Amino acid sequence: MKIINIVGARPNFMKMAPIIEAMNKYPEQIEHLLVHTGQHYDEKMSKSFFDDLGMPKPDINLEVGSGSHAEQTAKIMVEFEKVCLQEKPDLVIVVGDVNSTMACTITAKKLGIKVAHVEAGLRSRDMSMPEEINRLCTDVLCDYLFTTDHFADENLAAEGVSKEKIFFVGNVMIDTLLKHKQMAAKSAFGEKLGLQPGRYATLTMHRPGNVDNKDVFEGILEALHEISQEVPIVFPIHPRTRKMADQFGLSHYFKSGDEIKGIWITEPLGYLEFLNLNMNAKLVLTDSGGLQEETTVLGVPCVTMRPNTERPITCEVGSNIMVGNDKNKILQEAFKILSGEAPKGRSPEKWDGKSAERIVDVLLNLF
Known part of the structure; x- marks a missing residue:
């Protein structure tokens, strides 16, 4: 199984790092590439995050840089299409809700490549947020939707997504934190x-x-x-x-x-x-x-x-x-x-540091 993992902005690194680590346990079954779109790229900060998280250097950097939402999305789609045609992956994995998430999803789907979305189903109901538009477009198109909590599952079900596509795995960002x-x-x-x-x-x-x-x-x-x-x-x-x-x-x-x-x-x-x-x-x-x-x-x-x-x-x-x-x-x-009146709170279900392992287990069974 050949997989392309997508990152575009610093929050994506935190979500992708544990997934890559979990994939590395199955070198005979999973071949994977890391593509950085360069949507947000600062040499000092990006290097710092990759070093802190123990992530491998990206195999490919599209270096799209900044621009309006339309410019950035279009540049990512043009450059990522070339990668998909050259590498011919079985699956593309996107995380979060940035422009790279949506752009790479659309590109892969138009080429007939299956796409998985990690952190699917989150909804603010606020269409003034670009992230909300990215989430909605991504989830409609994706073949496999990995969710963080019961609210996300309920949102996808209400939008008519088949239960067979939804996998409640927990929160990969918490894997990184723990x-x-x-x-x-x-x-x-x-x-x-x-x-x-x-x-x-x-x-x-x-x-x-x-x-x-x-x-x-x-x-x-x-x-x-x-x-x-x-x-x-x-x-x-x-x-x-x-x-x-x-x-x-x-x-x-x-x-x-x-x-x-x-x-x-x-x-x-x-x-x-x-x-x-x-x-x-x-x-x-x-x-x-x-x-x-x-x-x-x-x-x-x-x-x-x-x-x-x-x-x-x-x-x-x-x-x-x-x-x-x-x-x-x-x-x-x-x-x-x-003054000491702080809410105590507790960790939600499956926010236990094992979400990435669950994702990889699902992918191994699916493929």
Whole structure:
């Protein structure tokens, strides 16, 4: 069985790493190639993630680079078609919900190649999010859908997907977290920065709904500034967020330099560095998807600054609280946590570090 594994952005690396490791246990049955579309590529950061996760260097890099959603998707399709025609795989595996996920799915299917989607069935019901469009298109086309929780199974069933295509395997990103948790703890990255466990917060924020409107962005920053008077907030700032803060004249909310106080910005961090920060934080504030899952397993309270989530399991059983971008709700929930009223939460079913093994077992049986 010849498989092409697709990655396009850093969150994909975390999901693909354990799958590749599981495939390597069956060299006689599985031949696999790793294709990096180059959708998000930063030499320093990508190398850091590949090194941290112990991933092999990509066999092929399409080097499509940045551009509008249409440009990027089109470039990936053109270049990936050449790879498929040359390599003639039996299966293409895509993960997550980035443009590479959808583009490679469409390309493979038009060539009659079967496609499997890892992390299928997640739905936010928010069509203003490009990721939601990518998820819907990908899941309609895929032959095998590997899901993380019961909500995803229910979403696919409601959309008319045959039960034979759906496989509940758990969360591969948690495979990566559990494997590297001890290594991240040893790195003591937070302590090297002068942070004391449980006495700081971490922040990620980049979504257009939060940073592209000045009034909304400033309201969030006002709330974060107030929180940062109680505990410093460490913010590995996203390039998009930095750009919009400069454009709106809001950069004065951020602190940098040696003294950690207020909303303290750093450059983007490697996987182990950021995991170390999050596992020792008092709380995490975010508008990302993956952090909602990671904090649930780490047992760290998470305040999600979005009106919806494609990962409701993290609210049902985990430590995730949805607040939208309302300043007062952000403050209310953050100060509850700081005063000791944090949700405890527990890990969802099959988030046990063995999801990738289940995926490979299914593929070996199918092929």
